[in-house]
Amino acid sequence: MADRPDGERKAGSNKPALALHVPEPKYRPGDTVDFSDLDIGEPGKQPRPDEACDPSEMGELAYGLVRVLGDDDKAHGPWDPKLDPETLRTMLHNMALVRAFDERMFRGQRQGKTSFYMKCTGEEATSVAAAMALASDDMVFPSYRQQGILIARGYPLIEMINQIYSNKGDKLKGRQLPIMYSSREHSFFSISGNLATQTPQAVGWAMASAIKGDSRIAATWVGEGSTAEGDFHSACTFATVYNAPVILNVINNQWAISSFSGFAGAERTTFAARALGYGLAGLRVDGNDALACFAAQQWAANRARANAGPTLIEYFTYRAEGHSTSDDPTGYRSAQERTEWPLGDPVMRLKRHLIAIGEWDEERQEKMDLEAAERVKAATKEAEKNGILGHGLHHPFRTMFEDVFEELPWHLREQSKQAIREREIKFPEGRPNA
Amino acid sequence: MSTQTKKKAEAGADGERRLNMIEAINDALDIMLERDPDVIVMGEDVGYFGGVFRCTAGLQEKHGKTRVFDTPISECGIIGVAVGMGAYGLRPVPEIQFADYIYPGLDQLISEAARLRYRSATEYIAPLTVRSPFGGGIFGGQTHSQSPEAIFTHVSGLKTVIPSTPYDAKGLLISCIEDNDPVIFFEPKRIYNGPFSGFYDKPVEPWKRHPQSEVPEGYYNIPLGQARTVTEGEQLTVLAYGTMVHVAEAVCRQKGVEAHILDLRTLVPLDIEAIEASVEKTGRCLIVHEATRTSGFGAELSALVTERCFYHLEAPVERVTGFDTPYPHSLEWAYFPGPVRIGEAIDKILSE
Ligand SMILES: Cc1ncc(C[n+]2csc(CCOP(=O)(O)OP(=O)(O)O)c2C)c(N)n1
Numbered sequence: 200m201a202d203r204p205d206g207e208r209k210a211g212s213n214k215p216a217l218a219l220h221v222p223e224p225k226y227r228p229g230d231t232v233d234f235s236d237l238d239i240g241e242p243g244k245q246p247r248p249d250e251a252c253d254p255s256e257m258g259e260l261a262y263g264l265v266r267v268l269g270d271d272d273k274a275h276g277p278w279d280p281k282l283d284p285e286t287l288r289t290m291l292h293n294m295a296l297v298r299a300f301d302e303r304m305f306r307g308q309r310q311g312k313t314s315f316y317m318k319c320t321g322e323e324a325t326s327v328a329a330a331m332a333l334a335s336d337d338m339v340f341p342s343y344r345q346q347g348i349l350i351a352r353g354y355p356l357i358e359m360i361n362q363i364y365s366n367k368g369d370k371l372k373g374r375q376l377p378i379m380y381s382s383r384e385h386s387f388f389s390i391s392g393n394l395a396t397q398t399p400q401a402v403g404w405a406m407a408s409a410i411k412g413d414s415r416i417a418a419t420w421v422g423e424g425s426t427a428e429g430d431f432h433s434a435c436t437f438a439t440v441y442n443a444p445v446i447l448n449v450i451n452n453q454w455a456i457s458s459f460s461g462f463a464g465a466e467r468t469t470f471a472a473r474a475l476g477y478g479l480a481g482l483r484v485d486g487n488d489a490l491a492c493f494a495a496q497q498w499a500a501n502r503a504r505a506n507a508g509p510t511l512i513e514y515f516t517y518r519a520e521g522h523s524t525s526d527d528p529t530g531y532r533s534a535q536e537r538t539e540w541p542l543g544d545p546v547m548r549l550k551r552h553l554i555a556i557g558e559w560d561e562e563r564q565e566k567m568d569l570e571a572a573e574r575v576k577a578a579t580k581e582a583e584k585n586g587i588l589g590h591g592l593h594h595p596f597r598t599m600f601e602d603v604f605e606e607l608p609w610h611l612r613e614q615s616k617q618a619i620r621e622r623e624i625k626f627p628e629g630r631p632n633a
Numbered sequence: 634m635s636t637q638t639k640k641k642a643e644a645g646a647d648g649e650r651r652l653n654m655i656e657a658i659n660d661a662l663d664i665m666l667e668r669d670p671d672v673i674v675m676g677e678d679v680g681y682f683g684g685v686f687r688c689t690a691g692l693q694e695k696h697g698k699t700r701v702f703d704t705p706i707s708e709c710g711i712i713g714v715a716v717g718m719g720a721y722g723l724r725p726v727p728e729i730q731f732a733d734y735i736y737p738g739l740d741q742l743i744s745e746a747a748r749l750r751y752r753s754a755t756e757y758i759a760p761l762t763v764r765s766p767f768g769g770g771i772f773g774g775q776t777h778s779q780s781p782e783a784i785f786t787h788v789s790g791l792k793t794v795i796p797s798t799p800y801d802a803k804g805l806l807i808s809c810i811e812d813n814d815p816v817i818f819f820e821p822k823r824i825y826n827g828p829f830s831g832f833y834d835k836p837v838e839p840w841k842r843h844p845q846s847e848v849p850e851g852y853y854n855i856p857l858g859q860a861r862t863v864t865e866g867e868q869l870t871v872l873a874y875g876t877m878v879h880v881a882e883a884v885c886r887q888k889g890v891e892a893h894i895l896d897l898r899t900l901v902p903l904d905i906e907a908i909e910a911s912v913e914k915t916g917r918c919l920i921v922h923e924a925t926r927t928s929g930f931g932a933e934l935s936a937l938v939t940e941r942c943f944y945h946l947e948a949p950v951e952r953v954t955g956f957d958t959p960y961p962h963s964l965e966w967a968y969f970p971g972p973v974r975i976g977e978a979i980d981k982i983l984s985e
Contacts, residue, residue, distance in 0.1 A: 458706070
């Protein structure tokens, strides 16, 4: 029963007056950042339950933080995936390559070679390590910040750059915004610009795999901001209802453009804890700890493959750079956040771990970084032969009308002819690659 | 693709107050927040940051966090809560970051906002104004370039408004906010910073040289449902809105064609009288929009002109539109209904 007189509405007759809460991040530009109150737990302390456990037993894992790499750079506790040094070096190499790639492509956009780019700096482990824990033909439904998956799966850099430059070598025919890749050969779904749409699709793919008695599972990646979309909640519901062999990876990098994670509900609970309400397994892991990322994904993959159910994994990480080349984060957050982030940098942490176990050294690291930069540079040069955005070397005009449908209907045939006629009027001398 | 703009309000050579379209929209919101305590501005990144296109810059600081605020990334939620706020008696002005992202909110718009007045026999209304940048020409690819206005004009109960100048953007937006029905207010993002002629290889003109960037301070409104005559002319009527008003104007100027160009400004309710009067005078009608052709708003306009002005027509009505494909990234300018496509259509109409 309400404790206010019926019909009495004016402010104050309810005590206290109703008040709207609008979330506010702790730090804004210029603020001194202190993350010491952030509860990040201790490496090695989280239990590792059986993969077939009941989600109701996972409270600690959904609210805590699975960490493996300690301040001593050693691996700790039951979540240590105990990877051999060669695999660790491959992981480090992939992550370094992603970083080198991001650097160069970002610069390319600034030099006018393309319209747009998005880095994943600081989040490399969440895609590289996770992808390495899956089978290479498990189907992935990424968002736009998982270039690490393609690199881990060996997708040629030149193909990525052709796509970014929207040039005549672009396998997607210059149709998509840069970084919206697709590679069926690498079991990598076509990326959509519309947030969270991939999440129920991943569940559907996993349901199909289950219907057919296949052995492949599906995994999807989505930003914490995007979990507010209805699609994500549909994905969770379908996943639990059909016990779909799927992994829902939520990348909590704290920011969604200028909105902090509080606008997706993080002031009240964790993203991993959402899982429990749906009856999904829920894990919250240090997203800057490549070993923890690998271990969590492997746990979830084992669970899915055992028909034991879907898992939602929250990767607690930090978006170290701007949202994209169109964004300037100095307008809304403190620059100190990046340097003060208590969970460090994923590439440096893995490097230090390899050194700590005697399997790596600074000299080799330097050589590897140099080689990564050279490799990206060479691929860029090669891709530039196919053109850069806006310089004529694109796919022929008629391709604009192909693939709208399987077959070209009359109206698109007419429009195609018109586009070609317009080109002849605009460029009577003809253009390269006409 | 660039969303950032750095310009601030500048005075023109004549000392008049010149605003670009972003500043004019900001001005309208500011005035309405000031005048009406029930106005609420919300959307993704609109609060502290002031919107990815800066249309709400400074408004949170000035009007407070419960009047201007960020929202979760859920277009369904944004429009749904706006309907609820409207039911309470507020006048929400939600922003959808790009028109391409309005689709998750369609059920709330089409089944709820648009029909609330009707199904409750006016017990409840949905006085919301959904602002959203639309249209291409910024290399935004298929998910930052669409012109989905016809989806909304097809829905009974929704009004659809599209400004083409800073002066109109302010006056129309104020009218939309004051309107008691749900309104979709599409902002042509290609012309946020300057009127675009369609000649994409020429440097962009800033708004301050355009007479319609003269935006008076304070409150004024432009009633919905009234078209604007852009140029007078006897040779043909051009019906356009948003970015295409400027492209059509530039092409006519370049060709030396004297066209009566009507900027429709409001698609629903449409200024049918202005259209009829013009076509009856010129006997020829060209319709230009950037959106895809099939079932586009041009089809409605063509049908209306043919039905109502048939005996005055000296040539078939022509439509110039975007092609019926998703908006391509690299072939953006081949897709865009630019000067060549418009020029050909004008030649064809005039040769009949
Ligand atoms: C349906 C939809 N709404 C809005 C947008 C615009 N938008 C693009 S990215 C983004 C922020 C997403 O943040 P988050 O999910 O946290 O991912 P992050 O960028 O941090 O990786 C927004 C609002 C969009 N692409 N799609």
